[in-house]
Amino acid sequence: MNLEHAFNADDNYYEEVLPDVWLMDDHRWAYLIWEISREKFDGRTASIIHIDYHWDAGDDFFEYPKMERKFKSLSLNDIKPLVKDDRWIRFDSFICPAIIRGIINEVHFLCYQDDGDVGIHEGSLEKHQAQQFIYRSSKDLKKQKFNKPYIFDFCIDVFNRSDMYYEGDIWNIEEVDNFLDDLELLVKNAKIVTVSMSYGYSGTTEDTKRLTNHVMGKFCDWRT
Numbered sequence: 001m002n003l004e005h006a007f008n009a010d011d012n013y014y015e016e017v018l019p020d021v022w023l024m025d026d027h028r029w030a031y032l033i034w035e036i037s038r039e040k041f042d043g044r045t046a047s048i049i050h051i052d053y054h055w056d057a058g059d060d061f062f063e064y065p066k067m068e069r070k071f072k073s074l075s076l077n078d079i080k081p082l083v084k085d086d087r088w089i090r091f092d093s094f095i096c097p098a099i100i101r102g103i104i105n106e107v108h109f110l111c112y113q114d115d116g117d118v119g120i121h122e123g124s125l126e127k128h129q130a131q132q133f134i135y136r137s138s139k140d141l142k143k144q145k146f147n148k149p150y151i152f153d154f155c156i157d158v159f160n161r162s163d164m165y166y167e168g169d170i171w172n173i174e175e176v177d178n179f180l181d182d183l184e185l186l187v188k189n190a191k192i193v194t195v196s197m198s199y200g201y202s203g204t205t206e207d208t209k210r211l212t213n214h215v216m217g218k219f220c221d222w223r224t
Contacts, residue, residue, distance in 0.1 A: 001220060006197070007209050012084065018220050020192050023212070027056060027196035030153055031094040032083045034103050035076060040191040041149040047106040049141070049186060050095060052155035053201065054113045058093030059124040061100060068100060091198070096120060099130045104151065108144060110135045112158065138182035152183075152190035154219075156211045157202040168203025170211070180218055188222050195219065 006013060006023055014024035014033065020040065022033050034048075050056065061068040071088065083089050089097050098104045099120075109119050109132060119132045135141040159176055162169035171179070187193060195215065202208040 001213070001216060003209075003213060003216065006212075011199075017216065018223055020190075021216075021219060021223055022192070022194045023197070023216060024194070025197050025199060027052075027091045027155060027198055028083055028086065028089050028094045030194040030196065031089050031097050032080060033194050034098050034151055034192065035079060035101070037192050038103060041103075044148055045102060045105045046191065047108060047146060047148060047150040048095065048098070048104045048153055049108045049110070049150060049190070050153045051110045051141075051158055051183070052153075052196075053111060053157045053160060054092060054155070055109060055111050055117070055119055056092045056095055056155075057107075057109075057117070057120040058090070059096040059121060060088050060090065060093045061096070062121070062124055062127075071097070072101060091196075096124055099124070099128045105130045107132045108135065108141065108150075109133065110138065110141050110158075138179045142182045142186070144186075146189070149191045150189075152187055152193045154194070154215070155196045155198050155202070156208060156215060157198045159211055160201065160203045160207070162203070165200045166204060168207040170203050170207050173214075176211070176214065180215065184218075184222055187219055193219060193223065 009025060011026040014022060014029035017023050061071060095107060119134055159171045160168055197208050197212050199208055
């Protein structure tokens with residue numbers, strides 16, 4: 001798989017590299033992909049597995065009920081400019097819009113961020129009758145059984161221990177592979193797979209490219 005064109009793109013890049021497997025630079029595009037992929041869920045409300053260093057659980061609509069009501073009624077053509085312009089749906093607040101719009105009602109988090117709130121604010125969950133589940137390891141997540149369609153959402157920065165922008169304290173290759181191999185069946189059985197490179201958060205530029213090639217190679221092998 002040649003991803004050089006992806007590495008040379010900007011934060012407006014998102015691409016279906018294999019049927020139902022999407023790669024993007026900025027994670028906010030994941031929301032748009034889920035929105036346009038609703039038919040994959042057979043008319044059911046889906047779950048999401050979110051694997052990332054960060055929770056990305058902000059709810060930009062929570063204190064703006066009038067805008068939230070308007071957002072619920074928007075067409076897909078209306079939503080695209082919001083995502084493109086980084087308004088209301090951002091790289092750290094793209095999960096809650098999917099709850100608000102009824103795409104998902106259950107979030108399974110495997111994240112390592114240890115500052116700020118854990119997961120989605122309880123007020124947002126209660127308001128939309130949604131649930132969240134927190135996992136501490138890939139082995140714990142591997143045990144979870146899903147009885148409805150789910151999205152597998154992944155960020156390359158999960159492998160970076162450093163919280164410094166464009167700096168890397170990257171897991172060694174054995175740690176990376178052990179982690180990924182625990183997720184194989186979850187990747188295979190997902191209705192949609194979305195992967196964000198998240199430049200700046202996933203180490204140096206070369207770290208990001210190397211990890212993206214490795215992850216996408218495995219994911220695409222598992223999906224074919």
